[in-house]
Amino acid sequence: MATATLTIDLDALINNWRALDAQTEVTTAAVVKADGYGLGADRVARALMRAGVTRFFVAAAEEGASLRQAIGPDPEINIFGGHMRGDTDMISDMNLTPMLNSVDQIVRHVEALPAHPFGVQLDTGMNRLGLEASEWDAVKALVLQRGPTLIMSHLACADEPEHPMNPRQLAAFKEMTDGLDVPRSLAATGGILLGDDYHFDLTRPGVGLYGGMPFVDATPVASLRLPVIQVRDVAEGESVGYGNAWIAERDSKVATLAAGYADGILRAMSGKVATFAGEDRCPLIGRISMDLIGIDVTDLSDIPREVELLGQHQSVDTLADAAGTIGYEILTSMGQRYQRRYKFS
């Protein structure tokens, strides 16, 4: 059986990194957690290195260790999750830089690896990771003595430029870090677009690199083509798929595609998006099954061998809206069964 093909355009990825980099005067890193937002951290990171990226961020030490093997000894690999119990050897052997996010982690790190580089995460209101102002005050002197590579915090509402949380977090971050002689980072993709005040010394874009909102000018990076397994005639009044969720309102031609919710085509999109055969729109009909999807091809003169679900006609964010979620979840749900093709010049 022909499998669905996920094409990842590494030139588009590099364009997006360059476009985000051009928005600031400061260093632009790249976030490649969750296997490069589902698109393959190793390939993504190696492509970004060729474009000049030298600093990467991942969520967990395991991701960092695997990335280290793919990209070699030189680039800096930062770990958002910090220094967790049991990670010491990996952090040391693979030369990972944990972003320490609690007093416990700071103690663990300086006791286990006193000479090993680290950064610090501060909480400026998101209440997810990082030291609060009072904790920071208590350990600041000790931490600064040991020369952290970076002090960072994360914005909760950066995808909404007018949200009052943005200036509030900015003020809190400045309050905690102004005057310290350490590089600072506050902005992910959304923060870059908020303007200079948010840029500090280093930005950490993720989703914008991969073609997702809030970077509206992003070039699409992922495209997904699904093969047609079978085509059938369905008479007016007949149904298609589980629960008889779609009933033909006219004599129809229905194609069955070889992919489903087990491949990350979220079932909540059922009936809400289309596929494309060239420029022709073929709506999804009935419920998305685990491995199969029905589309209406009645109006096509030729039945294609495959159709496009994601690409120039339909973005990750269009799919996300249809499923009631965000582009990040569409990307990181991309199926392991897809044949992956990397395109680059």
Ligand SMILES: *Cc1c(COP(=O)(O)O)cnc(C)c1O
């Ligand atoms: C995921 C993440 C990023 C990247 O965010 P995007 O919105 O994808 O650009 C940056 N910083 C932290 C702390 C993150 O968790």
